[in-house]
Amino acid sequence: xxxxxxxxxxxxxxxxxxxxxxxxxxxxxxxxxxxxxxxxxxxxxxxxxxxxxxxxxxxxxxxxxxxxxxxxxxxxxxxxxxxxxxxxxxxxxxxxxxxxxxxxxxxxxxxxxxxxxxxxxxxxxxxxxxxxxxxxxxxxxxxxx
Numbered sequence: 001x002x003x004x005x006x007x008x009x010x011x012x013x014x015x016x017x018x019x020x021x022x023x024x025x026x027x028x029x030x031x032x033x034x035x036x037x038x039x040x041x042x043x044x045x046x047x048x049x050x051x052x053x054x055x056x057x058x059x060x061x062x063x064x065x066x067x068x069x070x071x072x073x074x075x076x077x078x079x080x081x082x083x084x085x086x087x088x089x090x091x092x093x094x095x096x097x098x099x100x101x102x103x104x105x106x107x108x109x110x111x112x113x114x115x116x117x118x119x120x121x122x123x124x125x126x127x128x129x130x131x132x133x134x135x136x137x138x139x140x141x142x143x144x145x
Contacts (some may be wrong), residue, residue, distance in 0.1 A: 029087050032078060033095050044070040045099070048106055068110050071103055072124045079126030082133060089137045097134055104131045 035041060047067030078096065081087040104127075111124045 024090070025087055028081065029091055029095065032074070036074060036096070036099075041070065041074070043067065045103065048103055055134055068107050072111065072127050075100065075103075075127040076124050077126075079130035082130055083126060085099075088099060089133060090141075092130070093134055093137055093141070097138065100134055102129060104128075 047064045048071055072136060075096075078087070078092060081094060082089060089103035107127075111128070115121050115123045
């Protein structure tokens, strides 16, 4: 009888730990999403959007550079979390997918040039990893939002 009680207790403990892990992953990504929707990040997104209309080399303002670095750093962090299995690709797709697709293309040339000029071939590599994994995921799944 005691052994059955221990097994039942162990079962419920494992269920609770599983639930806590899922809740923690959700909390992490929602904190990042909250940061993504801040005024500072919206300004960064706007400045990167301006890159679509002109070449970065012709931009005299540092505003676009600040935006590129802010967004690249945010997505770099998401890429690290995704690579380590700490966040779920489906949740990343739902929250960031459309924005990530739109933002990677104008940022990509800057990332490649920066890697070359600083001789840092892996700079923002997790951002690129995130973009690539999301692309793979989207090929297999239809985006619902």
